[in-house]
Amino acid sequence: MVQQNKNYIELKNINKSFEKFQASKDINFGIEKGRLVALLGPSGSGKTTILRMIAGLENADSGEIVIDGKVVNDIPASQRRVGFVFQNYALFRYKTVYDNIAFGLKVNHWNKADIKKRVSELINLVNLNGLEKRYPNQLSGGQRQRVAFARALAPNPELLLLDEPFAAIDAKVRQELRSWLREMINKVGITSIFVTHDQDEAIEVADEIIITNKGRVEQIGSPREIYNTPRTAFVAEFMGHPTKINNISSFWGFTGLDASYHAVIRPENVSISKKTDKIRYEVTAEEGVVERVLFRGKELEIWVRIHGILLQGTRRAEEEPIREGEQVKVFIYRAYVYKEDGEVQIVVNQTIRAEESVII
């Protein structure tokens, strides 16, 4: 565990309700200085609420928010030195790009020359040269996003909060902006929290991921930890586009399991082969019927029905093609298995286990 006093920002037992609805339930986490952390969870899980409480736009009902060793619960938003990038950017419509970025400096009584220097520095940083005189409605989505980013950074905040910074941007630009943001934040070295409901984004960009669900924190860890070792049923079902299975013990290779176990299986752990293919773990391969084949560019996404369940697997595009309706061999390498509200275990197919023990 991280030592308590090393955390730059810390939330302790935070609760928050909107009238009768409890949006945050006993939230606890700490973030070290200079880290980029993702708040990942489904829509309505309370991500924005957490961000707004840290910024001071919303008051927690109970609990403490500590920034840099100080409890900030009673410090107003304007004095928390927090930069905030809103989900829809909230650029000042009636101000130019320059004035948007300069606003925070003006209200903090910087002198003109310093403002000019700082703004042009930021314009350079986010690569918006030549657009200073434009109004927000004359910019593309990506450009707006960068203005919002520059505007939030202008007064040198200690902490940067970003609410779904890429939500309003199309897929291709989004990919670029992700790595751009990662780079920018490294360059500036600012502690940052960003909200997303896109797990690929969180995995790719963040140092650490906090998974939220129904107002609670489910799991905190590095992207690798979260992805490879989900600790709760929710995280297991949320990460990696898995298929949920309620009768795992009827699958070959997992027959030793208690029938009351639930399980999820991720597509990358399912191998699909033609009947004529020779495969390594022939013994516990299942037979299934292909219902759907989707072309995904570098690979094929294949949906097979086994024991009444539609399971997703992948196959490389250059392999011999598989058609819909075809009988295939399906081998499941591993499953994430759990009881209702219990710990998640990773169970490897029996054949592999047997083989490994033979080797040992």
Added chain:
Amino acid sequence: MNIRKDSGSLKWILIGICAVFLTVMLILPLVYVLITAFEKGIHVFGTAVSDEYAVKAIFLTLKVTVITLIFNTIFGIFAAWCITRFQFRGKKVISTLIDLPLTVSPIIAGLIYVLTFGRQSALYPFLKSVGINIIFAVPGIVLATIFVTFPFVSREIIPVLTAQGTDEEEAAALMGAGGFTIFREITFPHIKWALLYGIVLCSARAMGEFGAVSVLSGHLRGKTNTMPLYIELLYQGYDFTGAFAVSAILVLMAVVILILRSKLEKKGKKEVD
């Protein structure tokens, strides 16, 4: 724009009906006002409007209008701000009450004030002891006018503030801006045109208010007679030229305001694009 290509004749029939309707209902009467005002020559018109009492009525009307505007602009902004930016109990009630003057007959508004501040009221002895006259005096006229016109400004601003949302204001607050700076720099540019438009409507209505003012004024010539009241007085005294001459001035003021209004509307639209 071509919703139906075959509707040529229908279109012209509808336009015709509109034109006839507007001519009979609006243009003819207005022209008639002007003709009657100048019927006996520009000289008679001049004497009628430069009459001591006429001039006083014009000035009183302007004075009441300006006071009303100042009050209602401030009140309107505050009310709109409260309703769109805060959550509180009784918000619906306030929001409904603001519309009350639009639905209550002005005569009733006048009577309410007579009951509240007149001789039979419990407040009367107190008001008298501090020397404030409301009924049959200028303060009463101002009160009545404010009452009748106070929805105009807030009703124009509320939809704009609602549509704007609070994000930009929150962003400004996070950067350290205070309440007044936020209003001046962020909120005001949004509501500027709606506010001006509301002010224009409010002043047009304030100048023309008759019913509520009539109840409260007491019709003291030269003291509490606004233009509409003075016009009625002349009319009742069979001084048609006088009545129409002063009317012509009132109409002129209204036309100026109408022109202002359409100018503002155009400018506001341009800025939005």
